[in-house]
Amino acid sequence: MTVRKLAALIAAAVLVQAAPALAHHSFSAEFDAGKPVKLTGIVTKVEWTNPHVWFYINVKDEGTGEVKNWGAEMGPPHGLQRSGWRRETLKIGDEVTVDGFMARNGDNRMNAKTVTLTATGGRPGETLDANSSSGSGN
Numbered sequence: 001m002t003v004r005k006l007a008a009l010i011a012a013a014v015l016v017q018a019a020p021a022l023a024h025h026s027f028s029a030e031f032d033a034g035k036p037v038k039l040t041g042i043v044t045k046v047e048w049t050n051p052h053v054w055f056y057i058n059v060k061d062e063g064t065g066e067v068k069n070w071g072a073e074m075g076p077p078h079g080l081q082r083s084g085w086r087r088e089t090l091k092i093g094d095e096v097t098v099d100g101f102m103a104r105n106g107d108n109r110m111n112a113k114t115v116t117l118t119a120t121g122g123r124p125g126e127t128l129d130a131n132s133s134s135g136s137g138n
Contacts, residue, residue, distance in 0.1 A: 026133070027101075027111060027132075027133040029104075030103060030104060030105075030109075030111070031073075031100075031101045031102065031103055031104060031110070031111040032101055032102055032103070032104050033101055035101055035102040036099070036100070036101055036102075037099075037100060037101065037102045037110055038097065038098070038099050038100075039057065039059045039070060039097070039098050039110070040059070040095065040096070040097040040098075040118070041057030041058050041059035041060070041070065041095070041096065041098075042057060042058045042093060042094070042095055043055055043056070043057055043090050043091065043092050043093065043094045043095075043096060044056045044057060044058050044069060044092060045092065046087075046090050046091075046092070048077055048087050049077070050076055050077060051076055052073050052074060052075065052076060052132075053073075053074045053075065053076070053077055053080055053085075054071055054072065054073055054074070055071075055072055055074070055090050056069055056070065056071050056072070057069070057070050057072065057096060057098065058070075068108050069108065070098075070108045070109065070110060071107075071108065071109040071110070072098050072100060072109075072110050072111075072112040072115075072130075073109070073110070073111050073112060073132060074112050074115075074130040074131060074132050075130060075131030075132045075133065076131070079131040080130075080131050082131075083128060083129045083131050084128055085128060085131075089117075089123070089128070090115075090117075094117065094118075095118040096115050096116060096117055096118060097115070097116040097118065098110065098112050098114070098115050098116075098130075099112070099113045099114045099115075099116075100112040100113045100114075100130070100132070101113070111130075111132050111133065112130035112132055113129075113130055113132060114127050114128065114129060114130055115127070115128050115130055116128075
């Protein structure tokens with residue numbers, strides 16, 4: 001193997017290893033700890049993937065009656081599992097209340113701190129830690 005091929009192979013290996021770190025972000029880069037938010041809505045989608053689990057809820061504005069879809073970021077799957085979560089904990093159609101922090105850019109996204117499963121879910125009234133990076137700088 002030539003030196004040039006070896007250098008290219010090493011560079012490729014370094015890039016592959018760095019990709020997960022580049023995909024990860026700090027809490028403060030995307031979310032605002034000074035803007036807490038509490039939303040109740042119906043689960044429309046769950047993405048149980050690394051580096052963060054995301055779920056989406058339809059939230060009805062009490063003033064206007066308009067329904068908006070919000071995304072909520074939680075921690076990584078392995079951390080959520082240690083906190084009692086399972087893939088089937090949130091199901092489409094379940095109602096949940098989410099406490100967290102709003103996105104800095106004003107999008108309908110939030111970093112979830114806790115998720116309370118309401119009467120429609122399999123564990124009614126239970127509040128689970130979202131195992132997120134809220135305020136920890138991760």
